[in-house]
Amino acid sequence: MNNATVILDGVRKSYGGRQVVHDLSYHLSPGEVVALVGHNGAGKTTQIKMMLGLVRPDAGLLQVLGADPAQGRHARQALGYLPESVQFHPSFTARETLAFYARLKGLPAQGHEALFDRVGLADAADRPVRGYSKGMRQRLGLAQAILGQPRLLLLDEPTSGLDPALRRELYGIVADLAREGATVLLSSHALTELEGQAGRVLVMNRGRLIADGTMEELRRLAGLPSVLRFRADGTPQGAARIGDHWQVKLSEAEKPAALRAALEAGARDITLEDPSLDDIYAHFLRREAA
Numbered sequence: 001m002n003n004a005t006v007i008l009d010g011v012r013k014s015y016g017g018r019q020v021v022h023d024l025s026y027h028l029s030p031g032e033v034v035a036l037v038g039h040n041g042a043g044k045t046t047q048i049k050m051m052l053g054l055v056r057p058d059a060g061l062l063q064v065l066g067a068d069p070a071q072g073r074h075a076r077q078a079l080g081y082l083p084e085s086v087q088f089h090p091s092f093t094a095r096e097t098l099a100f101y102a103r104l105k106g107l108p109a110q111g112h113e114a115l116f117d118r119v120g121l122a123d124a125a126d127r128p129v130r131g132y133s134k135g136m137r138q139r140l141g142l143a144q145a146i147l148g149q150p151r152l153l154l155l156d157e158p159t160s161g162l163d164p165a166l167r168r169e170l171y172g173i174v175a176d177l178a179r180e181g182a183t184v185l186l187s188s189h190a191l192t193e194l195e196g197q198a199g200r201v202l203v204m205n206r207g208r209l210i211a212d213g214t215m216e217e218l219r220r221l222a223g224l225p226s227v228l229r230f231r232a233d234g235t236p237q238g239a240a241r242i243g244d245h246w247q248v249k250l251s252e253a254e255k256p257a258a259l260r261a262a263l264e265a266g267a268r269d270i271t272l273e274d275p276s277l278d279d280i281y282a283h284f285l286r287r288e289a290a
């Protein structure tokens, strides 16, 4: 895969003799939105720091935009990074803050009106950051991360503490950037909210990659049942009574026939729930522990 934005091949990292990243291999491609999920300490931030060139792997190959990220500044303009807890100088306005980051990236300090608009800060751009809410700071963090149309955008826990509206906006911006060809890597604990946002999910457990695929692929691999719930008079075949409704667990292949049978039996208030990313993630962790 020559046009990969990021290549990891057998990457390892230890801190003080404790291995926190084990033989990690994967590629990220242009236009992909990839979720990096894992519990605390799974090694997500360490991977992001390695991609930024802030931490060096002990072994293996790591390439970002065709080069070793720890060598020089070739990729700085083409990289965007939103750290987990973003800090800005409180007495700077958003405009001054962005001018500062633009200079660091070698971009013009002024002329970022469209960016303020895009992140919803146009009206607050000339107010000091000290008066900003958490959401506004996060918007500013996102603005600095997407300065200069990065080809690789690394977002570390970008939605923690955001309200649902801002979360949706953030994912909207991420989708736009990916459509324009950027690679976006989002690390997260909040697995369920990623449904529909990331085209691919990398599941990490204690420094190891334990699953890699689209949501559909992970669903298929996990083989977890969907749950059909409904109300009905009588006792539908194969259904279990849970509270005031009936419940049937179904594989993918069983869904059409079971839905038909439920309808024919006069089922009402029908819901069909597929396993969530949380269920799938728990499944892979259980399998790993076994």
Ligand SMILES: Nc1ncnc2c1ncn2[C@@H]1O[C@H](COP(=O)(O)OP(=O)(O)OP(=O)(O)O)[C@@H](O)[C@H]1O
Pocket (backbone or CB within 6 Å): 015, 016, 020, 038, 039, 040, 041, 042, 043, 044, 045, 046, 047
């Ligand atoms: N500079 C460091 N020195 C020593 N140990 C470190 C250092 N940075 C990270 N670690 C350890 O490496 C492991 C992986 O940490 P990392 O921050 O990459 O995990 P994470 O998946 O991002 O976790 P979280 O979700 O809590 O941010 C953890 O056990 C952490 O304590």
